Amino acid sequence: MFIIVEDLKKSYSAGESTNEVLKGISLTLEKGQVGAILGPSGSGKSTLMNIIGGVDRADSGRVQIDGLELTELNDDKLTDYRRNEVGFIFQFYNLVPNLTVGENIEVVSNIAKNPLDVDTVLKAVGLEMKKRSFPRELSGGEQQRVAIARAIVKNPKLLLCDEPTGALDYETSRSVLALLQKVNRDFGTTILMITHNTAIGDMAHMVYKLRSGEIAETILHEEILAAERIEW
Numbered sequence: 001m002f003i004i005v006e007d008l009k010k011s012y013s014a015g016e017s018t019n020e021v022l023k024g025i026s027l028t029l030e031k032g033q034v035g036a037i038l039g040p041s042g043s044g045k046s047t048l049m050n051i052i053g054g055v056d057r058a059d060s061g062r063v064q065i066d067g068l069e070l071t072e073l074n075d076d077k078l079t080d081y082r083r084n085e086v087g088f089i090f091q092f093y094n095l096v097p098n099l100t101v102g103e104n105i106e107v108v109s110n111i112a113k114n115p116l117d118v119d120t121v122l123k124a125v126g127l128e129m130k131k132r133s134f135p136r137e138l139s140g141g142e143q144q145r146v147a148i149a150r151a152i153v154k155n156p157k158l159l160l161c162d163e164p165t166g167a168l169d170y171e172t173s174r175s176v177l178a179l180l181q182k183v184n185r186d187f188g189t190t191i192l193m194i195t196h197n198t199a200i201g202d203m204a205h206m207v208y209k210l211r212s213g214e215i216a217e218t219i220l221h222e223e224i225l226a227a228e229r230i231e232w
């Protein structure tokens with residue numbers, strides 16, 4: 001199993017009160033699969049993903065990624081894991097505005113341990129013609145494609161996407177989802193995605209429904225839908 005999360009708990013305290021955000025989450029995902037975390041605002045999706053991505057730590061429980069016990073790593077080793085093994089994609093693309101598309105990707109590939117070739121990645125996301133453009137010269141969908149290129153150029157084992165289509169219109173969302181599906185297929189990258197949109201769950205092998213810090217339901221899809229066929 002590629003991802004094993006076991007009885008994960010996390011609370012935030014503010015003064016006297018404690019907010020129990022994750023109340024014992026358990027889930028698994030196989031290598032090369034797509035998982036989708038669904039749930040309403042405040043249910044703990046980002047908190048869970050931040051712990052899986054090594055950005056944050058749990059209070060108790062266990063996270064194992066490809067045999068690596070995250071919960072046992074010291075801070076330096078956790079940083080190595082986050083830097084070398086995980087690609088992040090967010091709702092807002094977080095590109096560096098005064099760098100070109102190519103440079104935005106190069107800043108990541110330059111410090112990566114096993115980077116992919118920048119031009120190969122640009123081609124994979126269909127933006128080889130935009131290498132010298134600046135982010136402001138691109139549409140939202142194109143900027144998200146650059147963000148995907150930047151995330152995959154370091155050849156991560158795991159791609160974490162937090163509402164990757166949250167800022168995009170319907171058609172653009174579907175093309176970005178299709179690209180993520182292609183990355184999953186062509187590079188074998190395991191993908192874990194947060195979404196509000198239940199329809200997106202149809203392109204995931206595993207769907208985890210979160211409610212108030214608990215997994216209310218886990219759905220296993222024997223067959224997944226091509227992103228182009230998802231409707232909402």
Ligand SMILES: Nc1ncnc2c1ncn2[C@@H]1O[C@H](COP(=O)(O)OP(=O)(O)OP(=O)(O)O)[C@@H](O)[C@H]1O
Pocket residue numbers: 012013019021039040041042043044045046047048
């Ligand atoms: N650093 C923090 N300090 C205190 N409370 C936090 C912190 N991060 C998250 N929370 C709280 O944890 C709860 C879950 O937040 P989280 O961001 O994980 O939810 P979410 O499901 O991702 O929501 P959304 O869909 O709105 O992004 C919320 O009540 C939030 O206020």
